[in-house]
Amino acid sequence: MSTYHYSRRYLREKALPTPFCPGCGNGIVINAFLKAVSELGYTDLKDFVFVSGIGCGAWIISPHFNADTIHVTHGRAIPVATGVKLMRPDLNVVVISGDGDLINIGGNHLIHAARRNIGLKVILVNNMTFGMTGGQASAGTLHGLKTTTTPYGNIEHPFDISQLMIAAGASYVARWTTYHMLPLANSIKRALTTDGFAFVEVISQCPTALGRRINLSDGIKMLTWFKEISVPISKAKKMSKSELANKIIVGEFVKQEREPFERQYLNIITKAKKVITS
């Protein structure tokens, strides 16, 4: 079985090959996620439910993961996953979706899920653009970048979404780029073993819709760019705000255990059942 890649047992063979563009970062995210799953000892994905919204990032799980996969409306993966998790707290409910989906249209759901500390595991594939619709600016697009809706350069600043997740109360937050495949897989492992809301942001490359408009027209060039602009959290702590402008801070930001929503709800049920007997 030496020629059989470890990830294939988790994939729907019938759905392969993926439809992603040459150089797309989605393959690296799939690889990192399945490596994490494999190293955690799962031989299949029957204990997982995956939910995604709309966009290229949302197609990572659907139809490719050989598991229960629910592909929903734009921005609404988090509330759909919330419904699954509350009814089946025993399952690993994972959302993998893009920046347009999770932080533009779905941003409100994301911060509320973190605030509630519901036990979802969210992998944000942030390629800084709306890839599927042709490369428009997103809430992840860096200041100054040219996209199809910012032809003179982006005058908005991106969300520091990982910091926002920390402020909202997430139990685990980490950020890497697709250049950092191994630390990314390790962070996914930690996210999957965290009780409560866990969030991993992956800065990913879209050479087709974004890269070619910013002189980074293939995957390698974009990965090299990520390498150059990434700063580990330990080093970033010693740098000034201006030095960190348009840099990507990477690392594990927080791991703070709080009682997840679904476990607290069990106490509610106990209290309510006492009303019947009293």
Added chain:
Amino acid sequence: MPLKFTQDGFLAPGIYFEQGDFACAEGAISAGLRFFAGYPITPASEIAEWLAYRLPMRGGVFIQMEDEIASVASLIGASWAGAKVMTATSGPGFSLMQENIGLGYMTETPMVIVDVQRAGPSTGQATKPAQGDIMQMRWGTHGDYASIVVAPNSVQEMFDLTIYAFNLAEEYRMPVIIAADEIVGHLRERLEIPPHDEIKIVNRKKPKSFDEPIFGCESDCCVPPMPAVGEGFNVLVTGSTHNEYGYRKTTDEEVHRKLVQRLINKVEKNKKKIIAYDYNWPEHASVGVISFGSISRSAYTAAKIAKDEFNKNVAHLRLKTIWPFPDELVVEMAELVDYIFVPELNLGKLVREVKKAVEGRAKVLSISRLSGIVTPQDILSNLKRVW
């Protein structure tokens, strides 16, 4: 009667004096509700408040979501996790829900949405009743599909028709909408709770094997079986056009046609089983009334006064389900009478549907009010013009 609960968390059988919103919540629990998600809005908030207290008694989950979009979206997840699910809202929230109600039709997800209607558009008048959302209940989300809408006219029906809505959602694997309004939502009157084992409960069909298709079959009107996540089926659910196994087919016209046609057929071809109504067609009636929801109470009274005080027979058809629309019944009435009046608390919505069905067989006239209520006198004064 003070509230009492059975050991397994149902409201004890008996006679109560309660509010429509309360009856709706209890009807849902009796039907097997396990998950409710909602967002506060007048005049539907009491449903959420009561379920926050009641649902955990049955081991179910209540969650107050960040908005109505999240509320209805979470129903999709919970329903695919095997639960019977519901949300309740009013006009503004119902507008926000439309896209994900469409996801419910497309993914064939059983769910119940209560719209306790208030005066709109926009914020309108939060505490005033209306029947202005009935076309949105039919056509609110984009694309082609069929919908099922029930319209309770009393506190008792807020209980009974909520159970019926759940049964239809499970039977036909789709969203079902309850067209309540501020009147039946806030009204307090007699509510009889039957013993739980006397209530008819329908549960969704489960697949018999792992390879059975769950989004279609040979028949063009079938309701496929529905597994839940976490049962080993590896369900492939998508709001995109998909084949009978769930695989996305975003450019195949035949797959799209087959899927959408079946979503419509499963309602249209089962219309006779779905449609519920109440009617009184006395002999020698030259005038008819078609009513629904709270305003039907005025229509019943008007027909009674016409008989008792004026010795005039009025044919009355009251729709307990407004969608699918009962064209055949309306045609039957049109062949009996010369005039059909349609009282409704909007500027004339159902009346156009009646006209469409009648096709000139009788004169169809609207009795419409935009605020307050349509009174029995409003209806009578119109009837008097033609009898």
